[in-house]
Amino acid sequence: MIELKNVHKRFGHHVVLDGVDFTVADGETVALLGPSGTGKSVLLKHIIGLLRPDVGDVLVDGESVPGLKRRALTKLRTRIGYAFQTGALFDSMTVYENIRLGITDETCYGDRDFCRARVKECLRLVNLSEDVGRLMPAELSGGMRKRVGIARAIAGRPTYLLYDEPTSGLDPVNADAMDALIERFQKELHVTSVVVSHDVRGSFKIADRIALLHNGRIRAVGTAEEFMAAKDSVVRAFLERDLEVAAEG
């Protein structure tokens, strides 16, 4: 279970998170929506301990992430997979080596046969062929980079998966394929997921619950149906733009 309690974060004078309270239950997929620059990625980085809150607490499985010592934090991170917005693949390594680095169990990491099989399996899970493993990240398209980033995130068999804008920059067909992939992980791997996005239509499809981040706070949380029925002007304004575009399309 992931819990954020009254999380505040500012960079210089710029307040990004202003008292965020947010919970994700085990096995649940929550989509975190919000306009660009509202701190969705910042919030995600708090969950994995890449950022520390100025005030408040972040709990994963009851452990306070900001209070964890180095070794405990490393151990926690082996249970969390993080798919970065641009893939964040290591330029100097092949796709195979990138995914292999995601195998967080050191004994398994040292076993070449295990690594080969695991990388192949992860590539299959993200609908990529084994041959892609030989390529360098620079040789991949944007969509492939995202998928390799996800393959790396799942290589260590995490309990939690954090996706940072998995469909941004993708064409509608690839965005749908990505949504299908996230749904499939939910069913096959039974992971707890937080999906940061501003794709309303896709989020409605994949998420059990949706949260809207606005002005550094969670403005609304609920199921897709509850969101559609919401009267809140900010929620309506955010939904209408995306859904109108979808309807027009």
Added chain:
Amino acid sequence: MDPQLTTTAELPLPVNAARAVSRPVLGALGTVGRFGMLLLELVRALPEWRVWVPRALEQCEQVGYGSLLIVLLTSAFAGAVASLQAGYQFTGNIPLYVVGAIVSESVILELGPVMTGLLLAGRIGARYAAELGTMRVTEQVDALESLGRNPASHLLLPRVIAGLVMLPALVALADATGILSGWVVAKSSIHITNADYAYGTHRYFRTFDLWYSVIKAEAFGAVVTVIPCFVGYEAKEGAEGVGRATTTAVVAACVVILLLDMLLAKLLL
């Protein structure tokens, strides 16, 4: 008055002045603190030798083999110029064997280590700052941390170890090349005999001179790797930030090399 509405123009002059002074001081202290933390991280990463040893070997190849040609070329020219200038100044005034002494001592004590250090500050320092800066701004460093990997043992320590191992080796080769090229040039320009050059070289040579050269090389090896690693690792704000980090790393490394050069001369000679 609502404190949020207070602008700096409305504050009393001493408060504004205190703010103007304290901001850069606090900024500098923060940088020193983060640099200290990075050094601590490097030490803490030492037990993870299974991670950093193979990567350090790769970096050694890049630092050592990759820089060999330019280091040899520069040191050959440095020795040749030292020889020509010594010949120009001393021919007809003092015994020619002194040229051998001047060339060898200036190459071992100063030209070899300092020129190699400055060259590598440009070649390796710029590369490390740009590589790590790019990794930082493209979230590759965050990705490494998110996978439970230690960036110090994966990225920083291998680079620093490579500098510490390869700089003394490169400086030793630069010293030998400088002395040899000085010899060849002295023979052709001022017609010094082999025996005179060899005598001059031995006449004022002390074993400590070699140690001094190695100590300087180690110090410069640390400078050309640790500073660029720190500056690159701290890079922000996209391509512009990486460019700024690269320039800062090279300039800072060069200045610190020259400062250390003076300090070590004062302390050890």
